[in-house]
Amino acid sequence: MTHPENTLSLVADIGGTNTRVALADGTRILPSTIRRYSNAAFPGLETALRQYISDEGDVDCKAACVAIAGPVRDGVGSMTNLDWSFDRDTVARATRAEHCNILNDLQAQGHALGHVDPANIREIVAANTQASPGAAQIVIGVGTGFNMAPVYNAESGRLVTPSEAGHANLPIRTEAELRLCQYVSTAHGFPAVEDVLSGRGLERVYRFLGHEAGDEREIDAKAIMATLDTKSDPRAIEAVRLFIRILGTVAGNLSLIQLPFGGVYLVGGVARAMTPYLSEFGFVDAFRDKGRFAGFMQNFPIYVIEDDYAALIGCAAYLDHRT
Template sequence: MTTGPILVADIGGTNTRLGLAGANGIHKGTSHRYRNSDYTSFYSLVGAYLRQQKVEKCHKACLAVAAPVEDDAITLTNRDWHIDKSSACAVTGATEIRFLNDFEALGFAIGRLSGGQVSHVAGPKTATSQNGTRMVLGAGTGFNAAAMTLDADAQPVVHAAECGHMTLPVETPNELLLRDHLARNRGRASVERALSGQGVLEIYQWVCSHTGVAPQNFTTQEIIQQAIEQRDETCEHTAKMLVRLLARVAGDLVLAFLPVGGLYLSGGVTRACKSLISSDLFWDEFTAKGRQSNLLRSVPVYLMTDDHAALEGCLAAMMMTGSHLSSSGLRGHCQNSITSKAAGF
C-alpha cells in the first residue's frame, strides 16, 4: 500500500514551482511558486514547502530541472544548485525520484492542458494533423525546446534538447553588431544569450549604446512592459529585435522537427511578449523560410499561459510505464542503481 502524495517540481533558474499530486491530478491549492534567491538550496526550499503543506513523507517525486539530465545528479545551468537523487530522497522521504528536463516536462504537458491554459497566438487555428509531432519552446531565465511525438499506443514520447546553446542565427547588419556584442569575452553568441531574461537586458544595453541613448535602470519585465505600452522607443526596439530573433529560431526548429501538430510557446519572457508574437512582426519572420514558407504557414502557434504547466507534465511522466518514457531523462529508484535510462523568469 502506497502512502503519501507525489511531489512534482519545476526547478528553473529564477523560480521553482511545486505541487502535490495523486493518480487523479494535482491536488487543489498545493501548486505554489517560489523565488530561488530566497533559499540556499533546493533542499531547503522543498523542506519548507512540505512543512507548509503538513506533509511528512512523499511517495514519489518527479523533478523537472533547467539543465541537461544525464545521471543521478544535476547542476542547474543558470543557478549554482546541485541536486542529487539520494539527497532529494532524504528530504522528501520518497522512495523513487525521477529527474526530467524542464522542457521535457512541458512536452508531456501538451496533451493535458485545457483551453484555459493555452491561447492561440498565430497561424491557422487548428493543426493539419492532430496526431502529428508537437513542439514546445520558449524563453525565460534560459531558452530551450522539446519535441513530442506519439508512439504506436498513442502515448507521448518527448525528445529533449539543449537548443539554448545553439548558435544565434543573425542576418542583418544590426544583428551582426548585436552578435558581436553578445559574443564579447565569450567566444560566441548562443541563442540563449539573446532569448532569455538576461538577454533582454543585454539587447537593451546594446540598443542604447548603438543609438546613443543613456540606458535606464529597467528590469527585464519593465523593458518589455515599456515596449508593449509604447512608452520608450529604446525598449520598443529591444522587444522587437527579441521577437524577430525568437521567430527566426522558432522557424528553424520547426524545419528541424516538423511539428505539424502545432508549436507551443512557453516561458516568462515569451508570455510577456504575447501581443508582439500575435502581430505580423513575429509571423512574417517565422514564415520567412524561402521555398518552405508554406510549410511554416501551416503550423498553428499557441502560447502556454499556465505558469505551472510543467507540473502537469511531471505527473504525466510519473504515471507512465517505462516503455513509454522519453529517451533522455527520467531516473528511477533511490535505493537502486538506474534501472532504465528512459526517459525561465
Template sequence: MILAGDVGGTKTTLGIFESQRAGILLKEEQTFSSRRYSSFETVLKAFLQDKTVKVDRAAFGVAGPVFSGRCETTNLPWLIDASQVSRQFGIPSVFLLNDLEAAAYGALLLKEEEIKWLQSGEPDPYGNRAIIAAGTGLGESTLYRKGANFRTMASEGGHCDFAPRTSLEIKLLEYLWNRFGHASYERVLSGPGLLNLYAFLKESGDGGEPSRISQRMEKEDPAAVISEIALKGDDPLCIRALDLFVSIYGAEGGNLVLKSMATGGLYIAGGMASKILPKLMDGTFIKAFQDKGRFSALMRRIPVGVILNEKAPLAGAAQFAFLNNDPAF
C-alpha cells in the same frame, strides 16, 4: 500521492498531486524564490515540513541538462540528485527531467482556453510538437509519438550558436562575441537577453536612455521594465529592443520546428510569453517564423500557440511521474 516541481532559475514551484484513474489532481502548491535557498533540498524541506501525506513518486522539471538522474542547474548553484532526494525524503521513486520536457508534458494537458493561437495552421494530430520558452534562460524540447503516448526529447538548444538574418543582427553577433565570447540564442532570447538587445541598440546609437528608465532598471527587473515600457509605446529604444527580441524569437521557433519536423505545432511557454502577449500577437513573431525561404509554405501550415497557464510545467512533471507507473509508457 505525487510530489512535483518546476525548478527554475528565478522561482521553484512545488505541488502535491493525487493520482486518480483518469489522471492527476492538484491538491496544494507553493512557490519559492530559488535564489534565497542554498540547495534544492532546503526548498523541499521547507515545503514538506508541515505535510503529513505519504509521497510515493516524485518528478521535478529542472532548468539544466539531466545525466543519470543528476542535474547541475544552469542558472543556479545547485546540484540535484534524484537518488539523494529519494534517500533523504523517503520517496521510493524520484525522477528528474529537463524543465522543457515537463512543459511539453504539461502542454498535452491544456484546455483550449489555456492556449492563445498566433497561427491556427493545419494541425497534424500524429505529428511531432515543439516547445520553446524564454525566461531566465531559453529552453527547447520536442514531443514525438510512441504508440498511444507522446514522449519528449530533451534539448539544450538554447545554447546553440546564434545565427543572424540581417545586417543589424550581424552587428549584434559581433557585439555578443565581444561581450561573451560565445554567442548563443540564450544570450538574446531570455530576460537577460532582452537587456543585452537593449544595451546593444543603445550603444549602436538607436536612442538615449531617459533617467526615468535607468532609475527603474536599478530597482526593478530590467527586462520587465523594458517590456512594460515598450508595450505602452513610451520609449523608442524599448520598443525597438522588444521588436528585435520577438522577431528573433519567431525565427528560432521556426528553426526548432524545421529541425524536429513539428507538424503538430509549436507551443510558446515560459514566464515571458504571457507578459508580452500583445507583442507576440502583432505579427512580428509569425512573420519571422514563416520566413524560411523554400519552406515558407510549410511554416504557414504549422499551428503556433502561446501557453497561458504558467502552471503547465508543474502539471507536466506530475504527469510524467503518473505515466511512469504505467508499464506501457
C-alpha cells in the same frame, strides 16, 4: 494539515530564482498545495524539498518528479543559472518517495501537452491542414533562459527528448543582427541564442540599441515591457521588435528540424509577456521567412501556453504514466 499516506505525488519546478512545489493526485495538481520558495534561502534542493514536506504536514508521497532549468544526464541534474546539482537519491532522501525522477523543465512542459486546460492555451496561428493524432510537437521555452524540447507521440507512449537549444549560435539574417551577435560575443564570449532570447537577453538587446545610438542608458526587462503600452520609449519598442523577429527566426529553424505538424508551443514568462505583440512586430513573418519553404511553414500551428504551472502538470503526467 493531513494528506493520505502513500497516495499523492510531489512535483516541483526549479527555476534559476524560485522553486515551485505541489502535490498531485494522478495528473491533477492540488491548487491548495502549491508553494513557492526563493532558492536563495536554501543551500540546495534537498533542504528546499524537506521544507515543503514539513510545510505540508510531513506528507508521505508515493512518487516525486522534479523539473529543472538545466541539463539532466544519467539521473543527475545540474542547474544552468544556479549552483545546485543533485540526483534521484537526493530527491528520494528529501521526499521519502518510492519512485523519483528528474526532468529538464522543457521535458516537463512537453509532457504537459494534452493535460493543460484548453482555456490556458492561446492560438497564435492556425495550421492550414489537419495534423494526425500522433504528429510531432515542440515546446519552446522563453523565460530566465531559452530552450526547446521535441514531443513524439508513439503507440508505446510519449517521448520528450531533452536539449540545450539556448546555447546554440544565434542566427544572423541582417547587418544589424550581425552587429548584435558581435556585441553579445564581446560581452559574453559566444553569441548564444539565450543571450538574446531571454529576460536578460531583452535587456542586452536594449543596451545594444543604446550602444548603437551612443546612449548607454539601461533598464530592466520589466521596465522595457511596461513602456510598450504608453509608447514612451522608442528604444524599448525597437528592442522588443528585434527580439520578436529573432524569436520567429529561431522558432522557424527549430520547426524545420523537428517538423512539429502537431504544433509549436511557446511557454515561459517572457513568451507570455511577448504574446500581445507577436503579430504587430512580425513574429509570423520571421517564422515563415524560409525562402522556397515559406509556404511549407504554414503547416505548423503556433500556440502560447498561459498556464504558469504547466511544468508541474507535466511532472504529474510523467509520473502518472510510470507509477
